[in-house]
Amino acid sequence: MSADDIAGLAEAREPAFSVAGLCKVYRTGETEVHALRNVDLVIPAGEILVLLGPSGSGKSTFLNIIGGLDRPTSGSLAYEGQELSDLDDADLTRFRRANVGFIFQFYNLIPSLTAEENVRLVTDIAERPMDAGEALSLVGLAERRDHYPAQLSGGEQQRVAVARAIAKQPGVLLCDEPTGALDSATGVHVLQTLAQANRELGTTVVIITHNAGIAAMAHRVFHFLDGQVARIEINNHPVDPSGITW
Numbered sequence: 001m002s003a004d005d006i007a008g009l010a011e012a013r014e015p016a017f018s019v020a021g022l023c024k025v026y027r028t029g030e031t032e033v034h035a036l037r038n039v040d041l042v043i044p045a046g047e048i049l050v051l052l053g054p055s056g057s058g059k060s061t062f063l064n065i066i067g068g069l070d071r072p073t074s075g076s077l078a079y080e081g082q083e084l085s086d087l088d089d090a091d092l093t094r095f096r097r098a099n100v101g102f103i104f105q106f107y108n109l110i111p112s113l114t115a116e117e118n119v120r121l122v123t124d125i126a127e128r129p130m131d132a133g134e135a136l137s138l139v140g141l142a143e144r145r146d147h148y149p150a151q152l153s154g155g156e157q158q159r160v161a162v163a164r165a166i167a168k169q170p171g172v173l174l175c176d177e178p179t180g181a182l183d184s185a186t187g188v189h190v191l192q193t194l195a196q197a198n199r200e201l202g203t204t205v206v207i208i209t210h211n212a213g214i215a216a217m218a219h220r221v222f223h224f225l226d227g228q229v230a231r232i233e234i235n236n237h238p239v240d241p242s243g244i245t246w
């Protein structure tokens with residue numbers, strides 16, 4: 001298949017998210033911060049997207065809004081054609097629970113629960129979860145299921161967090177600096193679990209990072225600047241994370 005064919009296929013994918021005129025203004029007393037200024041973009045389902053940009057350019061604000069953790073000040077935002085800005089808080093929570101897995105820089109595991117129990121926290125309330133053990137196998141941690149977070153390395157803890165996020169089989173995984181606290185070799189292992197979820201489960205994966213090298217694994221790269229998407233790159237040949245270093 002030629003690069004043009006692959007690019008054509010990518011264009012033909014259904015949108016996971018469609019965003020138009022998205023603005024976010026934070027107001028603190030007299031001060032206003034325009035964190036997002038009229039962002040228009042489409043996130044195609046089934047792709048890996050990387051968001052790059054300087055500190056304060058609006059990446060986390062954007063991720064939190066598409067994940068239903070925060071609301072835009074104005075503009076429209078749809079997930080699989082359903083407008084999210086119309087939803088009340090209870091429906092937004094339902095949207096998030098059913099469709100979104102989050103992974104943050106610091107793994108947010110419960111210290112008093114084992115790896116498997118941490119994953120079960122999600123599978124016990126999800127609509128169509130995979131087995132917690134299966135999720136841990138997918139991230140290569142089946143043998144460590146009975147270990148507590150303190151008995152695991154940083155990279156292993158982050159892989160438990162990935163297992164927890166994918167166990168409910170969400171349509172999208174939203175990852176804010178998932179390798180920010182990890183060295184390169186350990187981070188690559190975490191990125192491989194994200195690429196695997198994309199490949200084997202068809203999950204749309206959005207990754208915020210300060211490591212420009214990670215963009216090589218993405219189908220599309222959004223460059224944020226001053227609350228806007230300044231540039232979009234389409235990558236017809238995403239690499240396996242094993243080929244990335246930083």
Ligand SMILES: Nc1ncnc2c1ncn2[C@@H]1O[C@H](COP(=O)(O)OP(=O)(O)OP(=O)(O)O)[C@@H](O)[C@H]1O
Binds near residue numbers: 028055058060
């Ligand atoms: N809760 C908040 N209240 C006020 N201002 C905020 C709030 N959250 C973010 N901001 C401001 O909005 C702007 C965008 O922040 P955001 O965290 O989205 O940027 P970012 O690109 O993710 O940055 P970083 O790479 O440092 O995480 C910044 O100027 C930030 O200070």
